[in-house]
Each structure stands twice: as C-alpha cells, then as structure tokens.
Amino acid sequence: MRRLNLKQILQSLLDKAIDDMIKNDGLEGSVPEYTIEVPNNSDHGDFASNIAMKSAKIFRTKPMDIANRIVETLKHPMIKKSEAVMPGFINFFIDSGFYHDIVKQAATDDAFFKSDYGQKRKVMVEFVSANPTGPLHVGHGRNAAYGDSLSKILAAAGFDVTTEYYVNDAGNQMNNLGKSIYIRYMELSGKDVTFPEDGYHGEYIIDIAKELKEEYGDKIAEMPEAEGTDICFKKGLKDITDNIANTLKNFKVDMETYFSEQSLYDNGDVPASLEYLKEKGFVFENEGALWFKSTEFGDDKDRVVKRSNGDYTYFASDIAYHKNKFDRGFMTTIDVWGADHHGYVKRLSSAIDAIGYEDREFAVSLIQMVNLVNAGERVSMSTRAGSFIELDWLINEVGHDAARYFYSMRDYEAQFDFDISLAKKRESDNPVFYIQYGHARVQSVLKKAQDDSVPFELCTGLEKLNSKEELEIIKKVYDYINVLEQAARNRQPHRIGYYLQELASMFHSYYFNNKMLNEQDKELTSARLTLAVAVGNAIRNGLSLLGVSAPDRM
C-alpha cells in the first residue's frame, strides 16, 4: 500500500519555496535543517514548521517576514489554509479528506502500521545472553522485554532484523558449573565432599544432579573425576539453556538463534581474530600475556586478551564474536547489556574499531537496574547465594501480558521499580488492561452490530467524521507511524506504550460520549465503526510490538 505522506509533500513544497527565495534574492546558502511536526495544540493547525525561524540567518531578516513570504507562495490541493504566526511558525490546515483516507487505510490494511524507515538494513539485536549457569531472574526480564520489543519495532520500521542469544558456554564459569553439579551428585551418592564456596548454590543444581543420579546411578562416581565432571557439565548446560529458552518462550520473546561461544574456539575464530589484530599492530605481548591496545582508541588502559596461564579472556571471544557478526553481513549490531557492564563498552568498541569495518555500526543499549516492589515494599534481589527471584515466577504471578507491558513502560536508561501488586490488578488502574480493553471494545461493538443486524458498511460514510473529537482521534492514528519511527530511531520501546495509552484514552472517551451504532443512520454507523476498527488495529499492532496480546473480549 502507498501511504499518502503529507509530511513529505509539505517538505518538498517548503524546500522549493526557500530555495527559490534564496536564488531570487541572490543570496548564498542552502535550505537549513528544519522540522515539520504535528503541533500539540490543534489551534496551531495540523502541521507546523519552524523553517522560517531556521532561515532567519540566511536572509538576515525577521522570521515573520520570511514566514509570510512562504505562505504567499504555498499552494496545494490538500492544504486548506496556511498561516504565519509569531514568532515565525508556519501552520498548515489540511483538508479533512486526507484524514478520511487515513481512517480507511488504517481500518483495512495492517501495512499502514509499518514503515520503510529502516530501508531493509541488516540489524542484529543481541540480547539476554545471560550466562547459562542458572535460570533467568527478574533482572534479565527487563533485558529480554526490551530486546524483543526493540527487535519487533525495528522490524516494523523496515529493518531486516535478526535476534540472537550469545551463550557463554566456555571458560571458567562452565568448569565451575560442571564441578558444582558433580559435587552435588557426589553428595547424593553419599560421598564425603564439601561444596565449594564459589560454586553455584541454587536448588536447580541439585535437581540436575538428581536427574543424573536417576539416569546413571553411581556410575559417575566411579569414573575419573574429569570424565564425571564433563558429563555433569554437558547435562547442566543443556538443561539450563533449555530452561532459559523455555522461559523466553513463556515470555513471548522471539529468539531466533542461540550462538555458542564455544563454537568460536572449536573453529579457531578466537586465535584467528587475535592474529588479525596482531597483524594490524593492535595486539602485543607483555609479562607473558597478550594485550589489546585499546588505549589507541581512547580506553583507559590496554586489555588482556590471553592470560599468562594460556587462557583466553572473555574479551577475546567477544572480539571474535563481533567480528563474526559483521562477517555475517550485519550492518548494525545492537547489544543489550545490563548497565553494570558499561565499563566494558569502550574496550569492545575499541576492538571493533581496530577490526576496521568502517561502514558498520556497533551500538549498546545499557539497561538500568530493576527493583521489585510489592505493595510499596521493596523486594530484596541479591543474585548471590541462589536467592534471586526467577523470571518464571514473576510471569506466573502477574501474567505475561502485564509482565511484558510493565517492563517496557519505562525508558531503559532509567532505573525502575516493578510494582508487582499493581501489575496483578485486573482493574482500572492497570494500564495494560486499559489498553487491551480499548481493543476488546472495538471487537465487542462490531460483534454487537452484527448480532443485532445493525446496517453498516465499513469504509463508507467517512465524510461524517468531522467533529473535533473524531479528527483528533484520526490524527492520533496517523501519528502511529511517527511514534514507531521515533521508537526505532531512539531505540525506546516505551514510547509505544505511552502512545497506546493516549490512543486508548481518546477512544474510551469517544465511545462513552457517542453512540456507535445507529439503526436509522447507516452512514454514521459505518463511519464510526470504521474509525473504531482503525483504532483497534492501531492498538493491536502496537501491543504486538510490546509482546502483549490484544484479546477480543475481556
């Protein structure tokens, strides 16, 4: 579908007007950066531009004079009126036929809610990537909700998006995992062992050991320790990653691929990428270790990639991993990390600069901490000693819709308190149900019209939509694409939720004050139902970006 892009039309008209004026006056300069936006106040028209104020320097004259000159030259069938107002804004008033066309498009085709803003650019969103040493906890929930929503937003905004989970299945922590399970197994087999202080203390470790005990009996205890530990490790890794994948599924997260860190060692990518950087002169040896020269790219200090004991650091495999991402053709990779990893950003971006894919973009979204709050009381959230709160528990407690919505409610750069008691409420003060109810209302009134055989035909009689209230709602629907692109550009899914809340609010108010079904007036009924369907479609599409369902009845 071709969406009539009035903003673009206005922009080309304004560009031409200023360009002509510059040439006409024999001045130097070109069209400045300016904006065309929908004003907050509808008295200021349907669109407004600050172009005259931005051009004041070029013309060396008052913005109002420029604005007046532009207004005189502007003519277009869609523009009912344009006016210059202090201190130099130009306000455009648009023919209502434009808005009636918007309603029709929004009511009939979901393509209306998609954009080509991203121009099919290949983007990877890598998120969650929690160490496979235990179940996901509520902190990971925010990362998962953000990453998944962002991916869906980018896809709807025209990017070619892939989602990936980087599984840290190599290194010390994996040895530790294997050992933890092994010791628990030995305990179950009645051996006299002590569980290490730095082992993984969670219940789930014991559960895994129990399963091994059932499957193997005492056989593992009779094997050499290394062999037994390896069996424990493999079983543990599989169980835990399966568990994580299952949690994400329950959380309505679409994770397309799971990428193994170990695979980068198995195929030699880790030493190969270090060699690659060494040839470029960015890797050197000191005190028996290999270092990456991140200071050349503005980092505080150089970073170890291979320790003097021969072990590669996590950083080393991460370099190989990001090189791999770009080698797979991704133009942008967005890493979603916890804010506590911010100190790591500089060294990785340095390494990526050193690799030298100048046309590629590396971005990190640092997700701030989340606190659980219940009835005003803060729930403790230590990740130590296995006392963390599992994401599965939260999903089960408040439901996946409320969980997803609440996690995406706040800007990711700000800390936020997840209010369990509010999320659990099935009543008015819970925003997620307020929005969902907006959608359910649309479906409900449609059903009512059909059940009662009220005559109507969607997409007809739209010229009846001419009240201020109706036009405001249509403008809000039209604004969807703008909000979507903002959310994509700024990587801020929370904008969607706020938008939906406002749209739902406008619709609830309209619904309450206007009779949707009118047996005597087929045209009016048709027009209002079409508007309702357009709103319902906007809500459904918006909620889907947040991973929240849009039920037909509640």
Added chain:
RNA sequence: GCGCUCAUAGCUCAGCUGGAUAGAGCAACGGACUUCUAAUCCGUAGGUCGUAGGUUCGAAUCCUCCUGAGCGCGCCA
C-alpha cells in the same frame, strides 16, 4: 579519585534531532450506570522541571559548576 546513568505534580513517570500554554496515570476531592461491556467517562486541585551560571530569536531538552541517588573501574564473566 575517574567513568556511565538518573533528578519534572504528594507518588510512579512521559516529554523525538532545542520550539508555541510542561503532560499522563495513581493517590485526593466532586460527579455519571433503565445505555453498544462503568475493566469506562466527566470535572476540581496539584509545578521555581535538584541548585547556580552559560549558549540563542527560544532551554525540562545543549555546555560548565555544585548537590544528591544508582552502577562500574581484575591477567573475572
């Protein structure tokens, strides 16, 4: 000490590349159900945008200082 993030209504928070009168929800108070779902709606009240400067036609938004909160500064991941 250095670095990252945050500070907006009583509470929780929005406020796109700087734009016109700073918004919403909750809480408070007052109203609306013989009605297409009242899971809704209408109204009232609530602000020195942490402090002090700077940049300009114009600042909650950008820059600097200060105050306060969270997080991070390993041959850990």
